[in-house]
Amino acid sequence: MEKIVVIGANHAGTAAINTMLDTYKDIDVSVFDANSNISFLGCGMALWIGDQIHGSDGLFYSSREAMEEKGAKVYMETPVEHINYDKKVVYAKTKDGKEIEQPYDKLILATGSLPVKPNIKGMDLNNVQFVKLFQNAQEVIDKLDVQKDIHHVTIVGAGYIGVELAEAFKRKGKLVQIIDVAEHSLANYYDSEFTDIMDENLHTHGIKLSYNETVKALEGTTKVEKIITDKNSYNTDMVVFAVGFKPNNVLGNEHLKLYKNGAFIVDKTQKTSDDSVYAIGDCATVYDNAIQDINYIALATNAVRSGIVAAHNVCGTHLESAGVQGSNGIRIWDINMVSTGLTLKKALEHGYDADVTDFEDYQKPLFIEHDNEKVKIRIVYDKNTRRILGAQLCSKYDISMNIHMFSLAIQEGLTIDKLKLLDIFFLPHFNQPYNYITMATLQAK
Numbered sequence: 001m002e003k004i005v006v007i008g009a010n011h012a013g014t015a016a017i018n019t020m021l022d023t024y025k026d027i028d029v030s031v032f033d034a035n036s037n038i039s040f041l042g043c044g045m046a047l048w049i050g051d052q053i054h055g056s057d058g059l060f061y062s063s064r065e066a067m068e069e070k071g072a073k074v075y076m077e078t079p080v081e082h083i084n085y086d087k088k089v090v091y092a093k094t095k096d097g098k099e100i101e102q103p104y105d106k107l108i109l110a111t112g113s114l115p116v117k118p119n120i121k122g123m124d125l126n127n128v129q130f131v132k133l134f135q136n137a138q139e140v141i142d143k144l145d146v147q148k149d150i151h152h153v154t155i156v157g158a159g160y161i162g163v164e165l166a167e168a169f170k171r172k173g174k175l176v177q178i179i180d181v182a183e184h185s186l187a188n189y190y191d192s193e194f195t196d197i198m199d200e201n202l203h204t205h206g207i208k209l210s211y212n213e214t215v216k217a218l219e220g221t222t223k224v225e226k227i228i229t230d231k232n233s234y235n236t237d238m239v240v241f242a243v244g245f246k247p248n249n250v251l252g253n254e255h256l257k258l259y260k261n262g263a264f265i266v267d268k269t270q271k272t273s274d275d276s277v278y279a280i281g282d283c284a285t286v287y288d289n290a291i292q293d294i295n296y297i298a299l300a301t302n303a304v305r306s307g308i309v310a311a312h313n314v315c316g317t318h319l320e321s322a323g324v325q326g327s328n329g330i331r332i333w334d335i336n337m338v339s340t341g342l343t344l345k346k347a348l349e350h351g352y353d354a355d356v357t358d359f360e361d362y363q364k365p366l367f368i369e370h371d372n373e374k375v376k377i378r379i380v381y382d383k384n385t386r387r388i389l390g391a392q393l394c395s396k397y398d399i400s401m402n403i404h405m406f407s408l409a410i411q412e413g414l415t416i417d418k419l420k421l422l423d424i425f426f427l428p429h430f431n432q433p434y435n436y437i438t439m440a441t442l443q444a445k
């Protein structure tokens with residue numbers, strides 16, 4: 001029986017384990033995870049902190065018991081400490097100190113990512129928080145409950161996690177400030193024409209925005225009291241760092257080929273540079289169809305798909321990933337934004353001779369007076385090849401499903417001209433006869 005070992009049982013690992021156990025017989029699957037829980041949806045963290053959901057129970061969709069029922073041998077709170085890639089053995093230690101040696105025929109690394117921790121003074125002060133694990137969110141919630149003197153919360157990092165947390169803390173009645181070295185929020189996903197709307201939204205809801213500032217130090221006696229940037233010093237009672245994630249490559253960084261940020265380089269079957277070893281989720285690269293090259297995009301959606309792909313290949317069915325576009329969405333109070341592929345800024349940085357077509361209109365005809373909002377759309381394309389490189393949409397209306405079409409367009413390498421006469425239905429309850437997608441594409445030069 002083929003021995004398969006999976007290290008890491010969060011989103012990527014869970015997808016791989018379930019796919020293998022649901023689809024294939026005669027496999028021996030052993031799972032190791034350092035944590036005590038499986039499948040925590042970090043995306044619900046801000047909703048939980050901000051009391052928009054009742055507790056954390058719904059934030060898990062799998063468990064040790066569910067995997068064991070399907071036939072896996074699951075070791076929780078058992079970090080793998082070392083792998084001998086020549087002998088094909090992993091070495092782990094249980095919580096009570098028992099050492100385990102587990103041989104494998106095929107190994108799946110699903111060790112995920114770790115929060116980036118800036119190397120500055122004061123990081124060990126109390127109330128300096130990170131947001132990754134269930135335990136991190138629980139700690140923040142417990143502190144807010146117990147320490148009634150936490151009034152000012154400073155979020156470092158205005159990416160999607162930082163912005164979601166800013167809303168959450170504001171909903172808890174805190175004075176919230178965001179600090180970021182960038183010029184605006186969500187800089188990786190949206191051009192400034194869109195992030196200006198988000199920043200206005202944050203500002204209108206009372207969140208202080210301090211952009212173009214680099215955090216240099218934290219000060220306090222036992223708890224954090226001040227945050228020092230290259231330009232200012234601010235009082236604070238809690239600092240939450242959301243400045244990005246780095247691949248957790250410690251188990252393979254001396255053996256496997258690495259991407260520039262340390263992620264395990266994988267091919268379209270999720271195989272690493274070692275034929276017996278696959279890597280999935282946040283510890284691995286993705287193939288990015290927008291730039292037509294490998295890239296690092298840490299998202300749960302990519303983790304799940306890469307887990308499915310690896311599972312089939314490990315069990316003998318050849319399956320290639322379709323690649324990704326970095327499709328993402330965010331909702332902050334009543335503003336919805338979705339994007340896929342490259343922003344204009346990123347496209348230019350990647351050397352594309354890129355242009356955009358922008359359009360703004362109501363979702364439905366104006367005679368529909370209720371549940372009708374303006375929608376802003378931008379499509380980024382290559383002026384020479386006409387290939388669609390990215391798309392962004394923003395509205396108070398739920399326009400989220402539109403982005404999937406652009407995601408597919410980028411995956412399939414479509415030109416913007418292919419969308420000009422696309423058959424898009426019209427019904428006043430939903431949209432307009434001259435809808436914004438058609439109009440934006442028609443006006444692309």
Ligand SMILES: Cc1cc2nc3c(=O)[nH]c(=O)nc-3n(C[C@H](O)[C@H](O)[C@H](O)COP(=O)(O)OP(=O)(O)OC[C@H]3O[C@@H](n4cnc5c(N)ncnc54)[C@H](O)[C@@H]3O)c2cc1C
Nearest residue numbers: 008010011012033034042043080112113281282299300301
């Ligand atoms: C606050 C927050 C919000 C997010 N929101 C979204 C969202 O809305 N949409 C989205 O698509 N993505 C979102 N993400 C990103 C998403 O959570 C990650 O991309 C996803 O968790 C990656 O899954 P993974 O299984 O690859 O890695 P991880 O979730 O990092 O899991 C890795 C697992 O490996 C285990 N492990 C590591 N080392 C060892 C070892 N040596 N031995 C044993 N076990 C080990 C860990 O304990 C962990 O369980 C969010 C992330 C955060 C933190």
